[in-house]
Amino acid sequence: MLFDWGDTLFHAPHAPEVILSFAARSGVPMSIGLARALWDELWAAGKTPEEIAKGRDLSPEAHRRVWTALFTRADRVVPDLSRELYERVMDPHSWVPYTDTGPTLRAVRDRGLRVGVVSNVPADLRPVFAKHGLEGLVDSFTHSFEVGAEKPDPAIFLAAAKSLGVAPNETLMVGDHAVDAGAERAGMRAFILPAEFDGDVRGLDRVLSQLS
Numbered sequence: 001m002l003f004d005w006g007d008t009l010f011h012a013p014h015a016p017e018v019i020l021s022f023a024a025r026s027g028v029p030m031s032i033g034l035a036r037a038l039w040d041e042l043w044a045a046g047k048t049p050e051e052i053a054k055g056r057d058l059s060p061e062a063h064r065r066v067w068t069a070l071f072t073r074a075d076r077v078v079p080d081l082s083r084e085l086y087e088r089v090m091d092p093h094s095w096v097p098y099t100d101t102g103p104t105l106r107a108v109r110d111r112g113l114r115v116g117v118v119s120n121v122p123a124d125l126r127p128v129f130a131k132h133g134l135e136g137l138v139d140s141f142t143h144s145f146e147v148g149a150e151k152p153d154p155a156i157f158l159a160a161a162k163s164l165g166v167a168p169n170e171t172l173m174v175g176d177h178a179v180d181a182g183a184e185r186a187g188m189r190a191f192i193l194p195a196e197f198d199g200d201v202r203g204l205d206r207v208l209s210q211l212s
């Protein structure tokens with residue numbers, strides 16, 4: 001079973017607080033509600049096909065350039081906020097697992113299935129999982145910057161299946177975005193989690209019901 005990383009297993013819940021505290025230090029009036037709305041707008045903009053097509057997850061340099069350019073629209077609200085957001089929020093080490101991530105990965109492994117993480121990301125995710133004691137629950141990591149291909153390109157899904165030693169037609173890809181459904185073009189099944197969920201519980205138990 002393959003899992004996407006961002007907004008599927010891990011998330012960046014601290015982004016509105018980063019905006020709030022940077023605004024306070026800059027002397028710009030801001031509420032947590034406004035900060036949250038600003039972040040939601042930026043994050044949604046980052047998930048559009050145009051942004052995804054920019055190849056931002058093929059190298060650390062591209063990642064910084066593309067995301068900082070997108071975040072500059074927030075500089076109108078708080079000067080220099082784009083740089084703060086990139087440094088503080090886009091660092092994978094600052095992301096945290098959903099509360100149901102560990103239990104779900106453990107349950108999948110308990111069923112005798114291998115677990116792979118396949119992510120459009122410019123950095124190695126192993127230390128990020130290790131930080132939360134989850135590295136032992138993942139058999140392989142497939143990063144876009146290493147493969148030289150980004151989801152939805154079938155090449156990255158095929159590389160992930162190969163790294164697990166499984167055939168595409170016996171692989172389920174779990175994600176949160178249309179790019180994850182690209183796994184179907186690689187001959188896999190794909191399961192896309194609902195966009196809406198409650199707090200820091202992602203609703204990953206739905207994945208287990210796919211298995212029975």
Ligand SMILES: [Mg+2]
Nearest residue numbers: 004006007176
């Ligand atoms: Mg994702």
